[in-house]
Amino acid sequence: MVHPDFAPSFLINKIKLRYQSPNSPEGPTPKRSSHRIRSSSDDEMGSMEASTAPENGSATAGGAGGTACNGAGAAPNGGGMERRLRSSAASASWAAHLPLEVGTRVMCRWRDQKLHPVKVIERRKGSTSSSPADYEYYVHYTEFNRRLDEWVKLEQLDLDTVETDVDEKVEDKATSLKMTRHQKRKIDETHVEQGHEELDAASLREHEEFTKVKNIAKIELGRYEIDTWYFSPFPPEYNDCPKLFFCEFCLNFMKRKEQLQRHMKKCDLKHPPGDEIYRSGTLSMFEVDGKKNKVYGQNLCYLAKLFLDHKTLYYDVDLFLFYVLCECDDRGCHMVGYFSKEKHSEESYNLACILTLPPYQRKGYGKFLIAFSYELSKKEGKVGTPERPLSDLGLLSYRGYWTRVLLEILKKHKGNISIKELSDMTAIKADDILSTLQSLDLIQYRKGQHVICADPKVLDRHLKAAGRGGLDVDVSKLIWTPYKEQG
Structure with a gap:
């Protein structure tokens, strides 16, 4: 569920910002x-x-009794009667x-x-x-x-x-x-989804039938009003609300603006609950433990489902850590996106779900979140991979990240290098490295073994096609130790 990058041109209202989905x-x-x-x-x-x-845009809707016209010109005499x-x-x-x-x-x-x-x-x-x-x-x-x-x-x-x-x-x-x-x-660049569970054809039909009508049309989050994209299974009393109002810090949601205003006077939070593990300029990353902050984790899942189609909503958030990226100013730390990961994954998954909120898309945050997940894997001393299955669009975003990281290394490296060495350097799983290089036709079979063919001109062409890498993660600003179960 990645929603990367490429900044839109925004016009900002001095009184209230209004945002509609960047489709x-x-x-x-x-x-x-x-x-x-x-x-x-x-x-x-x-x-x-x-x-x-x-093509001429001249047809008119006929609901009021008019007929479609082809705009070919004035009717001849008697045309009005006809x-x-x-x-x-x-x-x-x-x-x-x-x-x-x-x-x-x-x-x-x-x-x-x-x-x-x-x-x-x-x-x-x-x-x-x-x-x-x-x-x-x-x-x-x-x-x-x-x-x-x-x-x-x-x-x-x-x-x-x-x-x-x-x-x-x-x-x-x-x-x-x-x-x-x-x-x-x-579309691939702006909207990437990744599900928690694989949906076969029957499950997909059942899912689409159950979620076919959006139950929440808009939300207000901080200074933005955002058109929602998909159904989210809010508690029944919130269904069919034309608009929900979220506290941007604790993510509690209400039906009326007046309720939010009263809540904001009492809410002490100015950032997500949890530990700040990264700060660089105006960007901060907070690690939120789903077990310690269960309501926040569940509300974050409700919010995310409004913008992710095939996301499985987990109510048992105890098993997950949420990494919430914020833009910070003198009013507080404002969430722009997040990714989640399981505390313990036997499959070496380093990311379960990822989202950049619509007002902050096309600014490089999606790619930043992917890169950040791999920096955590490096700190853990493990290789990582996103939770499967990846959608076609999710694979495209990850393939872009893997391509940029791997080819930059191959450009600078002198001499032989193995897939395992690349994996150790990048924390990217060997299978992902192999599939990426094969997709670029950089793997050849010679004398009974697979060989990486890294012609500089070919590498430059692939790097150019992969696009820019988004915001850089300054590893020196990351203060974090891997999760360990207490007690």
Whole structure:
């Protein structure tokens, strides 16, 4: 669940900061007011138009009785009557579809004013009447990640495009082919997930059915209001709250702003509970023991699940250590992300779950957290590896880290070097080193053994493709001893 790097350009409101999810190419950008942070997706969606959207952007949603028009020019004489007849016929046709059934596919006008294909996931009656037209629909934008799923009104849907009998497998395959290599790469860079447990096909379907509708739309955390991405299993009394308010220091959450304001007057914390083990400039890292700070650990998991799709939520946090990264100022230490690790792992896992919060993505923090986990492994005198299975996107982030670390060593090293020596130097597991070098075609089989072929020009090309390494971990600022069970 890594969410690295590449800083967005933010516009900061003097009174209140507003942040919407940095979905880069995973979705169109919302409308912006002058009183909120500009989402990074605003800069990228210009090249992200859905291939099914009309090129001239002139089609109109037909919920109010209008029909889609191709913008080809003014109608000839009598065209007005023809349009009215078409509109009347279309309205009668639409009425037969309402209310739309769950599973219906249709084009939806997003906040970028373009049409995108969606699938109806859920529906609910409106509050004004019992008319079939008075429904809201929870839709999934089939070209993009589930984080963009939302409730929409009928007028946002182009009912001329309603499809009810679509082969989902064919549709899903076609959708996946629409994304360009550049778009997939940008998604990979901004959104990486890693699950605690492997989800087979049946489990994945069950998971998506249970979590298909987001139960919390927004949260307020410190000076940011953040749109959530996914369902999180909060206690029932918090379900369907339009917004939750978190104390950014103890992570207690409330339903109302007034409750948070009262809480902040009594909360003594100005940083995560636990030991500060790293400080460099304005960055600090705190180690939080889940056994000593159980409520904080559970609340952190609730919070993280809002931004991680296939994360297994652990209520027994006693077995985990949480490493919480903060930006510090005169008001306190503000969480930007974290990773967790098991206190004792027989599989040499040095990281279980990792997240950079949306307002702090694209600043190098995700890569910093990965690097930090390996510095802890070096201090322990062990090799480490992230908990499996890694998602495709998680593997991409780790593969980038492994590539940069290994190739920098190979560039500087003179003479022969073995996989074990590389593992001892980097704390990267030998299997991860071997798979990384093989993926780069740097391993050849000669005279009965595997040989690393490190041509300098080839190494430079791979390093350039791997991108920058993010923020550096200053090991001299790390004051930490490995965990030992007390008593």
